[in-house]
Amino acid sequence: MTSRTQRNTKAKREAPKSLDRAAWLMAAWRALARSGVEGVRVEPLASELGVTKGSFYWHFADRAALLDALLEDWERRATAAVIDRVDATSEDPRVRLRELVHFTTSVSEAPDAEHAIRAWGAVDGAARKKLDRVDARREAYVRALLIAAGVDEGVASFRAHVVYLALIGEYARVAHGGARTSLDAWEELLRMTLGPSSPRASSA
Amino acid sequence: MTSRTQRNTKAKREAPKSLDRAAWLMAAWRALARSGVEGVRVEPLASELGVTKGSFYWHFADRAALLDALLEDWERRATAAVIDRVDATSEDPRVRLRELVHFTTSVSEAPDAEHAIRAWGAVDGAARKKLDRVDARREAYVRALLIAAGVDEGVASFRAHVVYLALIGEYARVAHGGARTSLDAWEELLRMTLGPSSPRASSA
DNA sequence: ACCTGAACACCGTTCAAGT
DNA sequence: ACCTGAACACCGTTCAAGT
Numbered sequence: 232m233t234s235r236t237q238r239n240t241k242a243k244r245e246a247p248k249s250l251d252r253a254a255w256l257m258a259a260w261r262a263l264a265r266s267g268v269e270g271v272r273v274e275p276l277a278s279e280l281g282v283t284k285g286s287f288y289w290h291f292a293d294r295a296a297l298l299d300a301l302l303e304d305w306e307r308r309a310t311a312a313v314i315d316r317v318d319a320t321s322e323d324p325r326v327r328l329r330e331l332v333h334f335t336t337s338v339s340e341a342p343d344a345e346h347a348i349r350a351w352g353a354v355d356g357a358a359r360k361k362l363d364r365v366d367a368r369r370e371a372y373v374r375a376l377l378i379a380a381g382v383d384e385g386v387a388s389f390r391a392h393v394v395y396l397a398l399i400g401e402y403a404r405v406a407h408g409g410a411r412t413s414l415d416a417w418e419e420l421l422r423m424t425l426g427p428s429s430p431r432a433s434s435a
Numbered sequence: 436m437t438s439r440t441q442r443n444t445k446a447k448r449e450a451p452k453s454l455d456r457a458a459w460l461m462a463a464w465r466a467l468a469r470s471g472v473e474g475v476r477v478e479p480l481a482s483e484l485g486v487t488k489g490s491f492y493w494h495f496a497d498r499a500a501l502l503d504a505l506l507e508d509w510e511r512r513a514t515a516a517v518i519d520r521v522d523a524t525s526e527d528p529r530v531r532l533r534e535l536v537h538f539t540t541s542v543s544e545a546p547d548a549e550h551a552i553r554a555w556g557a558v559d560g561a562a563r564k565k566l567d568r569v570d571a572r573r574e575a576y577v578r579a580l581l582i583a584a585g586v587d588e589g590v591a592s593f594r595a596h597v598v599y600l601a602l603i604g605e606y607a608r609v610a611h612g613g614a615r616t617s618l619d620a621w622e623e624l625l626r627m628t629l630g631p632s633s634p635r636a637s638s639a
Numbered sequence: 640a641c642c643t644g645a646a647c648a649c650c651g652t653t654c655a656a657g658t
Numbered sequence: 659a660c661c662t663g664a665a666c667a668c669c670g671t672t673c674a675a676g677t
Contacts, residue, residue, distance in 0.1 A: 250641085267558035269473055274669050284670080286642050294670065349607060350554040354471035363613055389623035392616060393601055396608070400600030403553060403607050409567055412596055419593035423627040454660085478650050488651080490661050498651065 250280060252290045256304060259297055264343040268351045268358075271298065302361045305348055310368045324379035325425060331373070332394075332417050336401055346402055370395040383428055390424045454484060456494045460508060463501055468547040472555045472562075475502065506565045509552055514572045528583035529629060535577070536598075536621050540605055550606055574599040587632055594628045 258279055262270045273294055277284040291297045313335060320330045352358040374391035378384055397420060401412050462483055466474045477498055481488040495501045517539060524534045556562040578595035582588055601624060605616050 269558065272669065273671085282641095283643055285644070285672085288671070288673095289641055347558075350558060354473070354551075354554060359613075366608070366613070386623060389617070389620035390627075392620045393624045393627075396601040396604030396616065397597055399604035399607050400602070401604075403603050404570070404600070409563075409570065412600065413593070416593035416596045419590060420597045423594075423597075423630070426627070426630070476650065477652085486660095487662055489653085489663070492652075492654095493660055 250282065250286070250290070252300065254280060255287065255290055255297065256300055259301055260304075260344065263301060263347045267347045268298065268355070271301075273297075298355075299357060302348070302358055305344070306361050306365060309345070309365050313369070314372055324376045328373070328376045328380065328425070329421055331376070332398070332421065333414070335398055336412065336417065346405070349399070349402060366395070366399070377424065380425055382425065386428050394420065394424055454486065454490070454494070456504065458484060459491065459494055459501065460504055463505055464508075464548065467505060467551045471551045472502065472559070475505070477501075502559075503561060506552070506562055509548070510565050510569060513549070513569050517573070518576055528580045532577070532580045532584065532629070533625055535580070536602070536625065537618070539602055540616065540621065550609070553603070553606060570599070570603070581628065584629055586629065590632050598624065598628055 255276065258276050259271050262272070262276060271294070273287050274284045277287055287297075291300070313331070316334060317327050317331045321327055348358060349362060352362040370391055373394050374387050377387040377391055382390060405411055459480065462480050463475050466476070466480060475498070477491050478488045481491055491501075495504070517535070520538060521531050521535045525531055552562060553566060556566040574595055577598050578591050581591040581595055586594060609615055
C-alpha cells in the first residue's frame with residue numbers, strides 16, 4: 232500500500248542527496264543474506280547508509296514494514312525467475328526437470344537469501360504465507376513436468392511433492408553450512424521419479 | 436564445561452527456594468519452541484521465573500551459554516530417541532523404515548523445537564554444527580535400513596540422502612505452518628526407495 | 640519531501656552488595 | 659551459593675523541529 236518510490240525508472244530524477252526506499256531495501260537484503268532477519272536492524276542500516284535512524288521512519292512505518300517489503304520483493308522474483316530459465320533450456324520435460332534440479336541446487340547467489348527467508352518463515356507468520364505461495368507454485372510446476380514426461384497423474388502429485396521436499400531439504404542443509412548433495416544422488420532421485428509406478432515394472 | 440546442576444537425580448536436595456540451571460533450561464525450551472531463538476531472552480525468562488535477570492548470570496555466563504545448553508540438551512535426546520523407538524517396532528528393515536518415516540512426520544511434541552533449532556542453524560554456527568552431526572547420524576541409520584532391506588549399497592547412500600532430505604523438507608514446511616505431506620506421498624517415496632535400481636526392473 | 644536530535648522503552652551485561 | 663539493584667550499552671520507535 233505504501234510502495235511508490237521504487238518505481239523510479241531512472242532513479243535520479245531530483246536531487247541525488249536523499250535516499251529512497253530502494254536504497255534501504257538493498258541494504259536490508261545484504262543484511263538479511265548475511266545474518267538472517269535478526270540481522271536486519273534499523274540502527275546499523277542507518278549508519279551503513281550514513282543517515283540517522285530517524286530518517287528510516289520517513290520511508291517505512293516501522294521495522295516490520297521493511298521486512299514486509301523484503302518479502303514482496305522476493306515473491307515477485309523467486310517464482311518467475313527459475314521457471315523462465317528452465318523453460319528456456321528445452322522442450323523435453325525430462326531435460327527441464329533435470330535442469331530445474333541442477334539449477335536450483337547449484338545457484339550460489341540467491342540461496343543465502345532464500346534460506347534466510349525460509350528460516351524466517353519458521354518464526355514469522357507473514358514470511359510463512361509468502362513461502363507457502365511460492366512453494367505451491369513451484370511444486371505445481373514440477374508436477375506439470377512429470378505429467379508431461381509421462382508419469383501417471385495420480386502418482387505425479389506425490390512424486391512432485393517428494394522432489395520439492397528434497398529441494399527444500401537441500402536448501403535447508405546448505406543454509407546450515409552443510410555439504411551440497413552430490414549430482415549422483417540427484418540423478419538417482421530423477422531416475423526414481425521418472426521411473427515406472429510400482430516396484431515391478433508395468434508394460435508400456 | 437559448566438554443566439553440573441542438571442544431574443540432580445531427585446531435583447530437590449537442598450532448599451526449594453532457589454533455581455538451578457534446569458529450571459532456566461526448561462523455561463528456555465518453552466520460549467524456543469514458542470518463538471524461536473530470538474524468543475529466548477533473559478529478561479522475560481527471569482520475570483517468568485520470578486527472579487531478576489541478574490540472577491540468570493549466576494547460572495550461565497551469558498545468553499549464548501544458555502543457547503549452548505539448549506543445543507547440548509537437544510543433541511543428547513534427538514538421535515537416540517527416534518532410533519530406539521524405531522528399532523523396537525520390528526526386525527524387518529522395511530517395517531522399520533516405514534515406521535521411521537511415519538513416526539518422524541507425525542510427532543506433535545518435538546517438531547516445534549526441532550524446527551526452531553533448524554531455523555536457528557541457518558543463522559548460527561554452533562547450532563549448525565549440532566545439526567550436521569545429528570543429521571549425519573540419522574542419515575546413516577536410514578542407509579543401514581535400506582541396505583538391510585536389500586537395496587544395492589551403491590545406490591543406498593543416494594537414496595538414504597534423498598529420503599532424509601525429504602524429511603528435512605517436511606520439517607521445514609510444517610514449521611512454516613504448511614500442510615503435512617500425505618501418507619500416500621510418503622508411501623510413494625518408500626516404494627521408489629525400496630524399488631529396483633533402474634527404470635527397467637532387474638530380475639530377482 | 641526528507642532528515643536530525645533528543646527522548647523513551649526494552650533488553651543484554653556487569654558488578655558490588657546483600658542473605 | 660544464589661540473588662538483588664543499580665548502572666550502562668544497544669536498538670526500536672516517536673516526534674518536534676529543521677532544511
